[in-house]
Amino acid sequence: MYAPLVRPADRIIAGVCSGLAAHLGLSVKVIRISMVVLTLASGAGLLLYAWLWLLVPTADEAARAENAAFNPRNIAGNFARNFGGPRPAGIPAQPGPQPGTGAQPLQRPADDPAAAAAGPTGRTRTAELMQRGGWEIAVGAALVLAGGAFIAQLAGFNVPWETWLPMLAIVTGAVLAWMQLDNSRRNGIMDRAGATGAQGVVRLIAGLVFVVAGIFILISGSISWDVMWPTLLATLAVLAGVGLVLAPWVVKYWTDLEAERSGRIRETERAEIAAHLHDSVLQTLALIQNRAASEQDVTRLARAQERELREWLYRDKRKEEGNLVDRIKAVAAEIEDAYGHPIDVVAVGDAPMTEQYEALIHATREAVQNAAKHAGGSISVYLEKTPGSTDVFVRDRGPGFELADVPADRLGVRESLIRRMQRHGGEARIRNTGNGTEVHLGLKHPEEGNHS
């Protein structure tokens, strides 16, 4: 393992030599002397030094870049990263920023969404083709073409090699360079070149064709070689000079821009959190201070606020809203607010809503409401969705009751629970556990059972 190439804080000029020494595992003296020797060789060392100075980040910058991907709340991710072994939760080390809880996605460079919007179709298809030995196919095709051309020449045709070879070189070079870039960089380049959308791609390709054509005309012999070399050299020298002079400014400007952009993103994020806290938590705290005299009100407010904040913090983004679990939780929350008894919902599995589930939710509401009204204390709701059946258990710790004791004119249990479930192809059972009542609501889905 090589140490990362960074410019450390203890430095003589810019820390390039000491950074390089640490990276290559050589002594600093050796590096410095070779730099001097290289400088004597018509200034190559100086150029190399300047180049590294510009491009190698300082230790601080590198640390900051690493910290950007670190989220202290992401316990699991950090743990997996620090103690990667057979034991911990098996969360694979993720390359790049960790997509995680709320704050995370905003830390990604903002070019991502744009790149994603650019349409995965064309590029992913090329990538797929490349993966499936497309590269070998391309090389093969090129070789076949070259062979064919060679045979054609042998057969007496006039192949204009001086036209084709440079063209081929340019195309090969471009393809090679493109393949060196990884996917995200490719997307980044496409994005920055404005090649998003069909129009942009056409513009980019047209521009490239013009450049290639220009170079092509230049080398294809319409300008005589003795004039061309000095001209080309002079052009290159001017371009290189301008580039060298401008490079620091460009790099600086770019870094500033990136820093400002990430700063702005962080600011937006902070504002969003502040707004949320203000709308919910601060209001609740003010209410709690107002009602400090009533213990029940305070508990109820705190509980409701806790639920709301929890939902916001730990929301399972994968689950779709409005599904069965969501609805059951909403019912529990509503009754918890109304009666002030804590209701814990544990759910295993989930499913999109159907008419049958509507009935199940109504029955659950009735059962939970009964428990809150008559039993009080803490209430447990357990939902289990398996292929083939759905079960809800509502358990309280009250004195319990026997169905036979309930007067015949009380419709709550008989009508809302038992008959409702029967009408929708399910059943409801009420049981006295000896330490509270448990209502079991079950639905069968025989048509789903075949899948398992």
Place this chain on the structure above:
Amino acid sequence: MTDPIRIVVVDDHAIFRSGLKADLDSRIDVVAEAATVEEAIAVIHEARPAVVLLDVHLPGGRGGGGAEVVAGCADLLATTRFLALSVSDSAEDVVTVIRAGARGYVTKTFSGAEISDAVVRVAGGDAAFSPRLAGFVLDAFGTAAVASVDDELDKLSARELEVMRLIARGYSYKEVAKELFISIKTVETHVSAVLRKLQLSSRHELTRWAVDRRIL
């Protein structure tokens, strides 16, 4: 009555620590407290408690929170047991700390008596499951996966499934025992077996599932 169980409370909120200390019953003796990962590792090595009540989210260290403390005390796992305590509902936090070696997970909404029970249980070498943790287990192992052999790490046996279901339904160990006509000791054995599976299983749903929950 036997000697009180010596425990260390690790939580970064002093108010919560003092509240918890006041709530725990006489079977438990809080010998030390800590607020950060480094402090916790040092204090636990010094005090050698029987049980550590450990918050999942802790400042300090390398950001690994409670799981990092457990990993840092790996040399003591034979004598010191860890019980995770958290306000967090997020599955990956729970599973991470359990798989790091904690023997149970309770939420901060539990009453002092319930937490005391869990501590006693963990001190006795058993596992402490909350309804929510049982729900996670059922979610991860699937409600239909039945092991043909009890030792199979990637599946639960029929009995273990029953026990997990009842715990998820809000039954205490005692109630589970009564419901299934088995002794509390047997319930504890089943729960410990599930805990072992949760810690050691390479079941890909388990790892996948933890990862999935983090991805948007």
